[in-house]
Amino acid sequence: MNTIELKTPYLIFVGEETREGFAKTGLGIVEWRRSLCKGQISLEGGTIDLGLPSMTIKEAAEANVGSLIIGTASIGGNVPEAWMDTLVEALEQGIDIVAGVHNLLKDVPRLREAAAKSGARLVDIRIPPNNIPVSSGKKRTGRRLLTVGTDCAVGKKYTALAIERDMKSNGMNVDFRASGQTGIMIAGKGIPIDSVVTDFVSGAAELLSPNNDADHWDIIEGQGGIIHPGYAAVSMGLLIGSQPDAFVVCHEPTRSSIEGWDDFALPTIQEVIERTTQIGKLTNAAIRCVGVSINTSKLNPAERQNYLDDLSKEIGLPCVDPLKDGTQRIIDQLSSEFDIVK
């Protein structure tokens, strides 16, 4: 088994958190995979409501919960002492603990002992699986779409999930493939691509979207940016190994420089299309862009539609905000490009 696989269903742990912004992971899982979530659990003082039934650990165990997912960010990246009794109780009940905290669960002695005793797992979602091979470059069956971006944090995960959802509504054969922590919790499986040793990063991307039915689409969550001073190697590895037939560029229109790298101008959408096509041709000669996904939340309503219309004209492809418009126009483009019979 070369991808992380989580046991479902989930109990989402939101601790003593009171700020929605720090519970994004939990909120994301509920938004995209409500059906995987049996319940939520808070500690004293916690006010986050994910809209799930509140459950004790005992109730979760009775409901056959497979994993307790840490759905909040803890300050400093450690497992706070106040969480410990609850997490240990879950492990004792045979429930896996899943987290993306910076300091590893398995380095906390109490958790490690409780897990060893019950056989439940501590799943540190930043640790890639072992034995990832170097990429082969061999063509795989099935179709693939990769979301890419002009920067980090421009909606690559959101766009991929929205495309999966809308393709499913169209009755298409499709799976979201997660390459980052929250994505893996949402999908229940995946590989944290940016944590893989560089020699093997394209090999990890190959494992992420294996052979599939001829009419099946993997919608692969992108990472980083192919024109990015920090993370271009991550994007390169994911692109080469994914062998995408199609890609969608994600963009935040009010950003002028790379976030966190102020000296670097944001690349244009057109530059990202050209660079992605050029590099992607190595493992898929027919790679093409099928649309652009814009996060318009910072545009005022008057300029929003004009911006999208102008951009569509300029790029010659559907430009949508998946949150507001859905992704049907991108799916229509994909269907016409690839002769998909719905």
Added chain:
Amino acid sequence: MNTIELKTPYLIFVGEETREGFAKTGLGIVEWRRSLCKGQISLEGGTIDLGLPSMTIKEAAEANVGSLIIGTASIGGNVPEAWMDTLVEALEQGIDIVAGVHNLLKDVPRLREAAAKSGARLVDIRIPPNNIPVSSGKKRTGRRLLTVGTDCAVGKKYTALAIERDMKSNGMNVDFRASGQTGIMIAGKGIPIDSVVTDFVSGAAELLSPNNDADHWDIIEGQGGIIHPGYAAVSMGLLIGSQPDAFVVCHEPTRSSIEGWDDFALPTIQEVIERTTQIGKLTNAAIRCVGVSINTSKLNPAERQNYLDDLSKEIGLPCVDPLKDGTQRIIDQLSSEFDIVK
């Protein structure tokens, strides 16, 4: 300290080896850094002669040897039982053991115990240092040249070392920077770039060639290939982080496909120049190719010079075989491009 640093001088260990091809590491160290090598040590049956004085461990300790370098490849990547007494004796004498074996030195209990007792180190040269940051993209002082290639194993390390040697002969201020195992043993320091987690690979490349004098050149050993189905991400990370002012393309002219990836045609030298320039511009707008390094060992003497002359005309840059011609013509090109006063 964010690079591997080896203690010098060296004692080169060649075990029971009889085949020169399996002692390439030892031979390479002697070829490029004879002055770092105090002696060699074989076991019974070993016939490799590196041209160094034979020494016992005791003599090496008396000669203040800092590291015993495993200069051969062992079958299977394990430390053979027959080596153990010699390695333990070295550790007891306070001599570090340095190796690139696949299975780690520190996972061998006898070695670990002997090292712990004496304070000598077990240096597994495939393990990058801890705490490598994400790359900043910030411009560093000094100049940098990176060797790149149309494939793996086309002379990127050799070319970088030859350029360093020849620039030194010109009285220039220059250092070879090692990004792979044998290179690190030769240089006495460096980072195994392909073993770094992808998020940090460009950050590792930044550490590898830090700020330096305005007239100083780092000659950086390249890895992989920017148009390679297995290792493009390694090359991307190294290119972005190195911020090279200049690069040299290395090529083996009888190869038609990527070695080990037979379905992939070898990219042309011109394609590698264009792609490297395009991607490298992100962190160094003035990046340019200054020459081509050809391994002509498989060409017959009659065609060799014609091939190089034709290629020089086609590319418009010096094309040399460093083994036969040296690299002076590339250095002349570099000097004229960068107004270097010798």
